[in-house]
Amino acid sequence: MLTAEPEAKAMAARAVARRWHAGELAFAFDVAMPDVPARPEAPQLLPPNAMPKRGRGGSERGRIALLHALCHIEFVAIDLALDAAGRFGAERGPGFVGDWLGVAADEAMHFALLARRLRTLGSAYGAMPAHDGLWDAARETAHDVAARLAVVPMVLEARGLDVTPITIERFEAAGDLRSARILQRILDDEIRHVRFGTSHFERVCEERDESPPQLWKALVERHFRGAIKPPFNDSARRKAGLSYELMAGVA
Ligand SMILES: [Fe+2]
Ligand SMILES: [Fe+2]
DSSP states (O other), X not given: OOOOSHHHHHHHHHHHHHHHHTXXXXXXXXXXXXSSOOOOSOSOEEOGGGSOOOOOSOSHHHHXXXXXXXXXXXXHHHHHHHHHHHHHHHHHOHHHHHXXXXXXHHHHXXXXXXXXXXXXXXOOTTSSXXXXXXTHHHHHTTTOHHHHHHHIIIIIIHHHHHHHHHHHHHHHHTTOHHHHHHHHHHHHHHHHHHHHHHHHHHXXXXXXXXXXXXHHHHHHHHHOOSOOOSOOOHHHHHHTTOOHHHHHTOO
């Protein structure tokens, strides 16, 4: 998280996951997580309302801007996964750490695939401004693992499951099958990330003797300011363990 340079951060994330799964790292949590991870000089980070309009992805420029936005999301997702492992790993145990370090490695791969695609299209990660504020959810939920899981994987990453199929269709319609294939691979991985979120959340609920739908609803109302609205990708959400009952917030 202290590595700012994007390619180096992606490589470091994959290395820490590899070393954890090879049994080379101790289960020790004596270093505090940074409040904000190191950020590279580019992209310039702008508040959401100051972001230039991206268009609907019809033009090649519009599609490059969309890939850039997705690349930035993956870049921040590396730190979100590392932060979950480092901040809550001591209390949640080795299984939790392994799952989130695996997610960090996936996000690093997603970032690398999109960054390479941008270069092939004559652009690069950092060539355009990017959305500041993706770290807000981490800050907002740093005090409680249940809040973190309820908001980051179960709301934000789940939102990705809903919108990615539409984005894939848009790239296919434009004849950019290579970008579409990258997004399909990302979608498959993200189903697993949401499932990790859901299953760890349910485990926490069980230990606290809480009802998952009720606690999820309370935490999302408290810590997430956006709306959770359809259309939902029902089949992907079902595979990820996000049942209708859970999302409706009914006990
Ligand atoms: Fe990802
Ligand atoms: Fe993810």
